[in-house]
Amino acid sequence: MSTVATLGVDDVATHAVMLLDHRRVDLYAEALAAQVQPGDVVADIGAGSGILAALAARAGARRVFAVERGPVAHLARKILMASGLDGIVEVLRGDAREVALPEPPTMLISETLGNFGIDEDTLSLFALLTRRCAPEVRTIPQRVEPMMALLSDSALSSELATLTSLRGLDLRLLRASLVHRVLPCRLDPSILASAPVPAGSFRVGLDVSPRTLTTTLRASQQGEVNALGGWFRAYLTDTILLDTGPLNPPTHWSHLLFPIDPPIFCEEGDVVEVALTPRYLPSLHLWTWQVRLGSELRQGDAFSALLGDARDIAAQISSGGLPPAVQTRLEALRIAFQGPAVAPAEMGRRLFAAYPDRYASEADAEQEIWALLRAYASLR
Ligand SMILES: C[S@@+](CC[C@H](N)C(=O)[O-])C[C@H]1O[C@@H](n2cnc3c(N)ncnc32)[C@H](O)[C@@H]1O
Structure with a gap:
């Protein structure tokens, strides 16, 4: 199933792929079992198939609101009923920004995490919702950290070389557009050219979506660096960590590759400054990025990779x-x-x-x- 191409959150296969991501489901189940207390009123924001709402109910919540804006809400309602949980879990169809919750939650839970953790505007959504909750509301996740690393990807270099000229066709303009595209992919750990570093650490429910992320990455080897890698880690609780990075077992989330073109040449220990500005549109990764090493500057803007004028x-x-x-x-x-x-x-x-x-x-x-x-x- 993980190899099935899915059509986004309104596609039942997308929910199947997420349910089959055992690391994701197991870590959330562990976090909910540890955090939910008897009497808790839980709101599951973006409930999808209803899995987290069901886990919260099984962990002892008194009442659970499963808020879902997409058509999967109808399926969730039936799944929860078939599972005998309709007495505890109530499915509320609509956008969480607009839905009226019948009772202020004591706990907010959600897995509206994009490939870069914060890219689905989760932080601003949670910051807004906590104002409608009971004082001292707890959240799962508690903290989200977009992660970055330098990459030295020889496969990317050779593909870009092929895309310069192919069978007599001058492809330099296609190539020039492609190097502004954020590429979802699976990163092999062998291409990491720096230690991974968080490009921010955001408290869910308190911090809003940042305008720009900045960080510095230290080259771990001498050589050409031709991309940045991106992924996220989420502290579901103080001790339960979901890390989707290439050094961890795979999940259904993709890694992201931000090309650096032309590559920069690093000596071991060189410090590369990175600034990344997200545009919060679902799934599109329409960001700009800037990479600086000394006087050398490289910039990418995914908007300029969109086809058309x-x-x-x-x-x-x-x-x-x-x-x-x-x-x-x-x-x-x-x-x-x-x-x-x-x-x-x-x-x-x-x-x-x-x-x-x-x-x-x-x-x-x-x-x-x-x-x-x-x-x-x-x-x-
Ligand atoms: C990544 S899926 C997770 C589904 C489910 N919680 C799970 O863990 O399998 C995120 C879901 O959140 C829903 N969603 C995203 N933003 C929402 C919002 N503002 N209000 C309600 N639902 C939202 C999407 O439609 C999608 O079904």
Whole structure:
């Protein structure tokens, strides 16, 4: 399953892949068993299939709110009922920023962690939500650290060389665009050219999403450095650490590779300064990065790796071309209804008529339409 290409959080296979990530599930289960106390009111933010909500209920929570904005909420409701947990866990469909919680939680739990830990804007979401919680609310995770290292990746160098000219085609412009792209991949530990270092350490519930991350990386060997590597570690509790880095057993998360082009030549012990500015859009890794060694400066900007000129890109974004899962789903609904867009209430009515088993009511189906439209609008 881990090799299946998935279409984002509205794809059931994505949830299967996350459930099959044993390290992820085991560490969360351990953390919940250690932290949940009898009487706790827990809110699981981004509940997906309901796994964390279920673990919190089994760990002794009095009441659990499973908040989920995507259509997987309907599946979670049924899964939790089939598991006999519907008396304790209540699924609330909607964006956690907007959903009214029936009782202030004493504990917030979530696994809305992107490949770089903070890239799904989790910190700002938690900072907002803790204001609606009981005083002294506890969180899982407690702390998130985006991690970085220098890389010396000979495979990348040879691929970039091939992409300069191939069978008579001058590909220098494609190559120039590609080196601004953040590449999700699996990093082999042998290509690390520095010790991994946290590019910030953020307290979940207290800190907001940073504007820029800065850190310094010390070269562990002499030679060319042609990329930065990125991943995260999350302290689920003081002692339970989820580290997705290349020196740890694999998880379903990807590592990230930020090309440095042209490469910089480092002596062992050289200190490289790094600044990284995220743009908080789900899954796109549309960041800028800056790498400095002495007077040498390299810069990357993933926005300039998007195909099309500026007008074209603006049109792609405003036409809701992203993320693919939202686009695919809206398009599928449009085709299913065989016609031009209709009012959300009418779409909800038709959706419920077509799939009565999937929704509790027309209003419930209409909520899905609204959630899709909101996701679509948030990209504008
Ligand atoms: C990485 S999945 C984790 C799902 C589940 N908690 C698990 O551990 O398997 C994150 C889920 O959070 C949901 N999500 C993200 N941001 C959300 C928000 N602001 N409000 C509600 N749900 C959100 C997504 O739709 C997705 O289903």
